Amino acid sequence: MAITALRPGPDTASQAVEPASPxxxxxxxxxxxxxxxxxxxxxxxxxxxxxxxxxxxxxxxxxxxxxxxxxxxxxxxxxxxxxxxxxxxxxxxxxxxxxxxxxxxxxxxxxxxxxxxxxxxxxxxxxxxxxxxxxxxxxxxxxxxxxxxxxxxxxxxxxxxxxxxxxxxxxxxxxxxxxxxxxxxxxxxxxxHSAQNIAFHEVGRQAVMADPAWHGGRYLDVGTRPAKGLAVARMGAHITYLSEPALHRKFGRRFQDRDAPTFSFDADFQIESYLRHQGISFVERFDANAYLYLTRAMDYFxxxxxxxxxxxxxxxxxxxxxxxxxxxxxxxxxxxxxxxxxxxxxxxxxxxxxxxxxxxxxxxxxxxxxxxxxxxxxxxxxxxxxxxxx
Amino acid sequence: MAITALRPGPDTASQAVEPASPxxxxxxxxxxxxxxxxxxxxxxxxxxxxxxxxxxxxxxxxxxxxxxxxxxxxxxxxxxxxxxxxxxxxxxxxxxxxxxxxxxxxxxxxxxxxxxxxxxxxxxxxxxxxxxxxxxxxxxxxxxxxxxxxxxxxxxxxxxxxxxxxxxxxxxxxxxxxxxxxxxxxxxxxxxHSAQNIAFHEVGRQAVMADPAWHGGRYLDVGTRPAKGLAVARMGAHITYLSEPALHRKFGRRFQDRDAPTFSFDADFQIESYLRHQGISFVERFDANAYLYLTRAMDYFxxxxxxxxxxxxxxxxxxxxxxxxxxxxxxxxxxxxxxxxxxxxxxxxxxxxxxxxxxxxxxxxxxxxxxxxxxxxxxxxxxxxxxxxx
Known part of the structure; x- marks a missing residue:
């Protein structure tokens, strides 16, 4: 697994595009x-x-x-x-x-x-x-x-x-x-939806809305995208989709491409690299406001x-x-x-x-x-x- | 409990201040x-x-x-x-x-x-x-x-x-x-530290580092503070310090100051208001880089x-x-x-x-x-x- 920094790539997703479906x-x-x-x-x-x-x-x-x-x-x-x-x-x-x-x-x-x-x-x-x-x-x-x-x-x-x-x-x-x-x-x-689930969703929404590129939700008009905020939201949510035993089995405390810590904030552990990848790949396919709306829908249920x-x-x-x-x-x-x-x-x-x-x-x-x-x-x-x- | 938006107040903490202790x-x-x-x-x-x-x-x-x-x-x-x-x-x-x-x-x-x-x-x-x-x-x-x-x-x-x-x-x-x-x-x-705990810490660090006010860690030189990113990090971490039963007992799905949803992204639920408050009050007393370093120390342990x-x-x-x-x-x-x-x-x-x-x-x-x-x-x-x- 390669090291992936949390720098989302170019905008490969066109939001609100007519999809390849009826x-x-x-x-x-x-x-x-x-x-x-x-x-x-x-x-x-x-x-x-x-x-x-x-x-x-x-x-x-x-x-x-x-x-x-x-x-x-x-x-x-x-x-x-x-x-x-x-x-x-x-x-x-x-x-x-x-x-x-x-x-x-x-x-x-x-x-x-x-x-x-x-x-x-x-x-x-x-x-x-x-x-x-x-x-x-x-x-x-x-x-x-x-x-x-x-x-x-x-x-x-x-x-x-x-x-x-x-x-x-x-x-x-x-x-x-x-x-x-x-x-x-x-x-x-x-x-x-439980209080804990609402709490996790709220953190994700705040991560999106804290991104200055979100522009009060008007980012498509402005021509930006809150990619970092959405990636952070996805990273946090992704943890809740897995389990501690699964994470332990899949990643444990294994280091990334080496045997010892780098004593830096690089993705030292495989789990870090994996999460960053999850965050980055998500923002390439998903609209940040849609994420806010759908998490809210679940909270209200x-x-x-x-x-x-x-x-x-x-x-x-x-x-x-x-x-x-x-x-x-x-x-x-x-x-x-x-x-x-x-x-x-x-x-x-x-x-x-x-x-x-x-x-x-x-x-x-x-x-x-x-x-x-x-x-x-x-x-x-x-x-x-x-x-x-x- | 009053509604608190995630808008951290003025910088009331002086980082690296000489504390009231020997x-x-x-x-x-x-x-x-x-x-x-x-x-x-x-x-x-x-x-x-x-x-x-x-x-x-x-x-x-x-x-x-x-x-x-x-x-x-x-x-x-x-x-x-x-x-x-x-x-x-x-x-x-x-x-x-x-x-x-x-x-x-x-x-x-x-x-x-x-x-x-x-x-x-x-x-x-x-x-x-x-x-x-x-x-x-x-x-x-x-x-x-x-x-x-x-x-x-x-x-x-x-x-x-x-x-x-x-x-x-x-x-x-x-x-x-x-x-x-x-x-x-x-x-x-x-x-x-377990893989799941490393994962939660990594999300918090990414939230801090995604804040443009973090300036690659040089925010004190620049005169800014990554308050929003640190608040998001604290909100996420705070969930892990509690338990689902405690959150359910303390907040459940109770709405904030009313009986029905507002159909907005305001802090509708008490748990949301509580978390935002946790995030805001934390940034008033803690240095963002110190948060990065200490979470990393735990991960390495x-x-x-x-x-x-x-x-x-x-x-x-x-x-x-x-x-x-x-x-x-x-x-x-x-x-x-x-x-x-x-x-x-x-x-x-x-x-x-x-x-x-x-x-x-x-x-x-x-x-x-x-x-x-x-x-x-x-x-x-x-x-x-x-x-x-x-």
Whole structure:
């Protein structure tokens, strides 16, 4: 591993660019009604589909992406050229089998990979929205996805699946549109963001906003980018996606390209070099304001608060069958968060399976090669498919 | 709690100021021989003493401070006017009883409360050292403390005690000067810094160094201060000093001065306001470069590596009696870190007691009101005093 200083390279990402994926445009007569009290119009959703919708339109799967994810779930990423972010889970012969199911993945509202967000042009003044973009909630994201499905002529989802912020969307889908979701699989997530998670997000936002190149959110107008602040935010967040055992196994206290400390502030330890690389590569593909908006959306998420303080109320009478999954070493969304969801689903008399996967890979385990996760997903999806007559 | 934006106030701290405490000056003929290969001279140590040294000089206690601590352990802080940082543990009638013991606490080398550090004037050019200051290790800090004790005419410590980075110094004292330490109490610490802890420190350093006001470490010459970067670093670090249960109990998801979100990036949640306050108040009392140096010293600490990779080798034949203490909810230095120390001490045939205190307060528990900690400290210190004939 080479030494990488925290000096982000040239701007290789074009924010708010038209992505290499289909876009659904919604005009002035089709606003997105947002929780902030704003009717967003016009607006658009960038999405990807894989597989074939059957004649009965009963085999649609919505994959919901996490904080910094996008619609490129099973295709190479157009900016980074890396594999799709969930090719281990979604693809031909994979648990979400694109030979059998019609898979849709849409960039969430507030993000920056083609769906309308703070980097998009504000039609009111011809400039990027910046902080004039209304705050986004998980429910707004789901509303936008529902409008996309309507546009695609898809009423019912066979399956709604996602991890982390994607899992929040899955829960919100089940709560907002119970009769449109046959099966739901929220992974490594929670029905609300914890104080500690809000705290980590707030540090990341302050890192971005402390960067003078942020310019009060108007950096696209000014022609700068808060690359250093965003890189610091990403570095800090990245630690929370891993686990101490994983970091110890992967890096330990190993020095970088030598056997002894340099007695300097260079990236002496491999973990330092790794983190700097994470920070730098992130700013090349992500918009800083979008990061602020999406972290805020996660912070605001509290499904119980939206239902009189009782989480079970979000799911009363639901026809959806659930598979809730957590990972033993995930300390961002630890197993008790999933257990609270399962308890509420049980209290609501819902059908729910709970799988806690033994893993030392931390929160990111849901994105990695976890055979137990794939086995559970295969079993749950196969059983649901039989019930659905697929 | 009032809303506090992350806009640090005027510079109320004068870095490298002569503190309201005695200072031991060491001249050109008394250099501090540092692990980085530098002979630091002239240099100085600022310290505080409380209590009376007995005629036999056998009742001296060295209290070692943590990362952002200082010599003001049992006196009000001259900058913040807050109580000494360990008045719960050190004072008349307290476990470290200043009616019985002569307590010394010295600002560590590399810090900024009167002991020589990166904010001190470099005699070679008349400017503040900045990054020209040699990297500091825990062993350097301990060497400096030993020179201070020599200066004070104190050969033997009855007790060496400290938490976190202070606990690292306690371990280093026992390893470097076993015949000078009668009893040692390392609390909430480890014999080496974990990959995750290095990672968190690295994010904090990058936050400081990303601040343009840091000016490559020459901010004192330029007349600026990287206040925003340092505040972000402190905010992130502060999360690691607490625990998820403590944050949940103290803040939960409670909103700030209202019942609903503002749909803005204001400090909506109490935890956000609290963190911003932590960041702001820290920059008023601490030098940014000192923060870089001391975090680096902790990262470099690896007592086993200094002894052929076997931690027990650091303590073979030690006459010191130890009390090792951890806290159940401390995830920065979790109990397994303490257990590794205890195993090594047992392997070295040392006398060691191990106390794991049940607490939900996280790493900071050692600074707080923890009756079980005080009870264990009283018992351990009383038994050692009897043996010492005090």
């Amino acid at each position: 876009v659904a445009h919604f005009g002035a007569d089709e606003p997105l009604m947002m929780d902030a009290g704003v009717a967003l119009a016009p607006w658009q959703v960038a999405y990807q589909t894989t597989g074939t919708l059957n004649a009965e339109r009963t085999n649609a799967v919505l994959v919901c992406h996490a904080l910094t994810g996008d619609q490129h779930v099973a295709h190479p990423h157009p900016v980074t050229a890396k594999p799709g972010w969930w090719e281990t889970m979604v693809g031909p012969g994979k648990p979400v089998d694109t030979d059998r199911y019609f898979v849709i993945c849409a960039n969430v509202v507030g993000s920056c990979m083609g769906t309308t967000g703070p980097a998009s042009i504000n039609p009111a003044n011809g400039h990027p929205y910046g902080l004039d973009f209304p705050l986004v909630t998980i429910r707004d994201m789901v509303r936008g996805q529902a409008m996309l499905l309507d546009r695609l002529g898809i009423r019912d989802l066979f399956l709604c699946i996602g991890g982390s912020m994607g899992g929040m969307q899955v829960l919100q889908w089940a709560a907002s549109y119970p009769d449109r979701v046959f099966a739901a699989m929220p992974i490594a997530t929670g029905a609300r 509290d499904l119980a608060a939206d239902h009189g303080g009782v989480l079970a109320n979000a799911f009363r009478g639901t026809p959806t069958r659930f598979c809730v999954m957590s990972f033993t070493s995930d300390w961002l969304f630890p197993t008790p968060d999933s257990r609270a969801i399962v308890h509420a689903l049980n209290a609501a008399a819902a059908r729910v399976a709970f799988v806690e996967v033994e893993s030392d890979k931390g929160h990111d385990a849901f994105l990695l090669d976890e055979p137990a996760m794939f086995a559970a997903a295969r079993g749950f999806i196969a059983a649901a498919a039989r019930e659905r007559g697929l | 200072v031991a000056h060491f001249g050109a003929d008394e250099p501090l021989m540092m692990d980085a290969g530098v002979a630091l001279a002239p240099w100085q140590v600022a310290y505080q003493t409380t209590g009376t040294l007995n005629a036999e000089r056998t009742n001296a206690v060295l209290v070692c401070h943590a990362l952002t601590g200082d010599q003001h352990v049992a006196h009000p802080h001259p900058v913040t006017a807050k109580p000494g940082w360990w008045e719960t543990m050190v004072g008349p009638g307290k476990p470290v009883d200043t009616d019985r013991y002569f307590v010394i606490c010295a600002n560590v080398v590399g810090s900024c409360m009167g002991t020589t550090g990166p904010a001190s004037i470099n005699p070679a050019n008349g400017h503040p050292y900045g990054l020209d200051f040699p990297l500091v290790t825990i062993r350097d800090m301990v060497r400096g403390q030993a020179m201070l004790l020599d200066r004070l005419g104190i050969r033997d410590l009855f007790l060496c005690i400290g938490g976190s980075m202070g606990g690292m110094q306690v371990l280093q004292w026992a390893a470097s000067y076993p015949d000078r330490v009668f009893a040692a109490m390392p609390i909430a610490t480890g014999a080496r 690896d007592l086993a590596a200094d002894h052929g990779g076997v931690l027990a080798n650091a303590f073979r034949g030690t006459p010191t009696r130890f009390c090792v203490m951890s806290f159940t909810s401390d995830w920065l230095f979790p109990t397994p870190d303490s257990r590794a120390i205890v195993h090594a001490l047992n392997a070295a045939a040392a006398r060691v007691a191990f106390v794991e205190v049940e607490s939900d307060k996280g790493h900071d528990a050692f600074l707080l009101d923890e009756p079980a900690m005080f009870a264990a400290a009283r018992g351990f210190i009383a038994a050692a005093a009897r043996e010492r004939g005090l």
